[in-house]
Amino acid sequence: MSTPAHAPPAGGVAAPREPRRSRPPARLRKILLPVLSLVVFLVVWQIVAATGVWNETFVPYPSTVWDAFVAVSTTQDGTRGYQGYLLWEHLYMTLRRVLAGVVLGVAVGVVVGLAMGTVPWVRRVLEPWLTFLRALPPLAYFFLLVIWLGIDEAPKITLLALAAFPPAAVATTAAVAAAPVGLVEAARALGAKPGQVIRDVIVPAALPETFTGIRLAVGIAYSSVVAAELFNGIPGIGxxxxxxxxxxxxxxxxxGIAAIGISGLVIDGLLQAAERRAVPWRGRA
Incomplete structure (x- = not known):
């Protein structure tokens, strides 16, 4: 009879096991990989700039960009930041505009999406208009907004709201339409009123996809910042x-591009954290 693979050898002394190679913890790997990718990017950037293939006007050295960052973040030789505003002041104004536009666009988008997902004739009426608006690039109607609303804050916030509205509405509509029919019918059979069905069944079922739509809305609004700040956009990153x-x-x-991108990453991380708190059942039900 053959000896099992796990049995000790004759003599009763087990062969010493090879030491397992230690791996860094998962949390440490999550930090190390992005840092490593950033280092590789900076090295490649430095090499490309040093080759001189492109003029330094087009591809400056990383150190030159760092000097520009310091210059726009401080007061040097009597010059305060860029055009009289520090970098954080530019970023604050941009974030304020994005917040106002996104809150307005997402609020209207979620309400419209809820109506489109629950009332068929509302969806038939509004869906073509929603698709039409989604297909328009922000610059296509920004100049019209300037003609109507002037060059102050109103056209900027309206543009960002119009950019954030379609993804929030589309995601909410799809999520509401995909709510489990069995749960809806069970709630109705138990005597729940239409408002109760929407509040207790449809909205919780739609929340995960609605959060995805909100994240998309924030990203699209952020990508429209430069267009929104074409006129009278200082202070502002765009x-x-x-x-x-x-x-x-x-x-x-x-x-400016780095400030927009990094702040966008922070905002998206905050939205993901909020989603985990508000929708802990995502992926489990």
């Missing part, structure tokens, strides 16, 4: 980027 591009000031443009 206005700073637009103004710097007029003078081929690539380092400042890259600083």
């Amino acid at each position: 206005g700073m980027v637009k103004d710097a591009s007029n003078y081929n000031n690539t380092p400042v443009v890259l600083v």
Whole structure:
């Protein structure tokens, strides 16, 4: 009879096991991988800039961009930031506009999506208009908003709201339409009124996809910031980027792009954390 693979050898002394290679904890790996990718990106950027294939006006050194970051973040030789505003002031104004536009667009989008998902004739009436608006790039109607609303804050916030509205409405509509029919019918059979069915069954079932739509809405609104701040956009990151591009000031443009991207990552992380708190059942039910 053959000896089992796990049985100790003759003599009763087990062979020493090879030491297991230790792996960094999962949380540490989550931090190390992004940091490693950033280091690789900076090294490649430095090499490309050093080759001189492109003029430094188009591809500045990372150190030049860092100097621009310091310049727009501080007061140097009597010059305060960029166009009289520090970087955080530009970012604050942009975030304020994005917040106002996203809150307005998402609020209307969720309400419209809920109506479209629960009332068939509302969906038939509004869906073509929603598709039409989704297909329009922000610049296509921004100049019309400027004609109607002027060049102050109103056209900027309206543009961001119109950019955030379609993804929130579409995601909510699809989520409501996909609510479990069995649960809806069971609630009705137990005597729940239409309002109770929507509040206790449809809305909780739709929340996960609605949060996805909100994240998409924030991303699309953020991508429209430069367009929203084309006119009278300073202070504002988009206005700073637009103004710097007029003078081929690539380092400042890259600083603005980095500020938009990093703040966007932070906001998306906060939305994911809020989603985990508000929808703990996602992926489990």
